[in-house]
Amino acid sequence: MEENFKSLEKFNFWNGNVPQQGFLRIAYLDNILGFSNNKLVKVLVGQRRTGKSYILRQIANNLIKNGILPTQIFYLNKEFIDFDFVKTYQDLEILIQLYLKNLNPNGKVYLFLDEIQSIEGWERLVNSYSQDFTANYEIYISGSNSKMLSGELATLLSGRYVSFEIFPFSFKEYTGITRQEANKSSYINYMQSGGLPELFELPNEETKRHYISSVKDTVLLRDIIQRHAIKDPKLLEDVFVYLVNNASNMMSINNITNYLKSSGRKTTFDTIANYIGYIEDTFLIHKAERFDIKGKDTIAGNAKYYCNDLAYKNYLYKGFGYGIGYQLENLVYLALRRLNFDVYVGVIPNKEVDFVAKKGDQTLYIQCAYLLHDETTLNREYASLEAINDNYPKIIVSLDDVSLPQKNGIIHAQAWEFEDLAIRIST
The missing domain is CATH 3.40.50.300 (P-loop containing nucleotide triphosphate hydrolases)
Incomplete structure (x- = not known):
């Protein structure tokens, strides 16, 4: 004793x-x-x-x-x-x-x-x-x-x-620990790295890659495989890889099941649904359900999934095409969750809004775009927000070098300033 x-x-x-x-x-x-x-x-x-x-x-x-x-x-x-x-x-x-x-x-x-x-x-x-x-x-x-x-x-x-x-480091925490200025360059560095705190004590990219791999393996093994007596650990990891590589995309369990079957894996809808649920339980992946903005209710079926940290994509699965726009969307999702918003994918007739963020009686509508570099892109990205007929704040987030003026009440936020803006609007 x-x-x-x-x-x-x-x-x-x-x-x-x-x-x-x-x-x-x-x-x-x-x-x-x-x-x-x-x-x-x-x-x-x-x-x-x-x-x-x-x-x-x-x-x-x-x-x-x-x-x-x-x-x-x-x-x-x-x-x-x-x-x-x-x-x-x-x-x-x-x-x-x-x-x-x-x-x-x-x-x-x-x-x-x-x-x-x-x-x-x-x-x-x-x-x-x-x-x-x-x-x-x-x-x-x-x-x-x-x-x-x-x-x-x-x-x-x-x-x-x-x-x-508790989430990995926010952008503000990232700039704090790396002592960088908050600007486009540091935001892209953040986007292409990760936010797990111990990453910042490691000396080089190879060591970081091994660290992220060990975190992933530990979570899958200790929190899922052992806890739920998983019979096919390789299939579980394949599901995780699919979710990471398709983060920010609309998908369904049927899509994932059919993809894995086409790759020669023997599985069922129920097995894949269970595995996704287990992965969500460990916080590795987050699910955003669709929300009918007009009907004010969630919609079953397709959903989007977001990584808890982009490090999994950046260090483990670089070979799969994953655009900056999708990474931006993932980081905006995490920023909203850190601010204690419940986050959904907005649906209106013939259009989609990246995020409907709700907290108490507050609602924010957010659209993400890599760059608003021409009139066609600008009109397309603003159109979904313009189609919403209420007075809750509407924000479009991008990586543009200059901040754009309000348009029809829609606020433009440069990505590295988004979290501070969301805090000001929601308090």
Whole structure:
């Protein structure tokens, strides 16, 4: 048991130890800390390696800077092999009680439980500590599967938690960590690289390629193949490759199934549907359903899929043609999701709008275009937005060198300024 406590000491803030903080992600910190000092369980979800662990440690460090004693903070990351012995919620409970006995913290205790989904029955422990009226606990947890909030935890806590989806670096974070000016050149660099935080600690392109490949393999193996006992791992990867290489394109499960069958793969519609669902659950890929702008409802069937990070395309599957316009559309989708919008593909008679973004009573319409270099292109790209008969903000995003004046109330945004514009409009 003493050995177990030494493992805790190694990774916690006690005795003057300050675990690695990484690049400070201020937007997430401000948002999450805005929900602090209450009994709500704070849940960070997102793909592996998007920086959830760093953010948890940054939150803990912020608490310490604001007067909380290091001994009041308990941090455990289940990804570390030092904690392989923590297999069930009972094992975790024993470890927490060991911490309480040895450090005897005075005041509120902050529990930071990182990548908790691999601990059997973790929901019971989180529910118990969050509802313990005999002691004062505040709980922050993280996980890499979207289903962790749709099962027993959601039932047990019944609205007593708040979740935050963590994405790879935004363009603003990218320019911050690379110390570049925000302009067309740096945006294209961002578009042709990736946003996973650890990429920026690696020395060359070959090392980065191996890193991205290992992230992909880890997610597919640990979060899908092992979790769901996948019988055909190669088919699962083929589905992932297809989604990456066709991101920003309208597609259907029938399309994908027929394509794979034509390539000699034996599969079924249900198998492909399940595999896509599993990939979505790990946050590697996001689905945008169609939305009938006039009827104000989603439309079943075809949908678009977007990569959680363009690094998968840029480092692993460069051989497949993938235009800059599609990459731009993918980045705009991610920017909207970071701003907590629900994002759909807009449909109006005989036309399509790239995005209908909704948050509460707010709605934005967004069209993406590589360049508005001539009158024909400009008229075509503006036409879809002009056909919408309401007064919600309409934005067209492009990589043009100059900013265009408003046209019929439609705002033009250069891609590297889009996120700031969306924030101003939606607040």
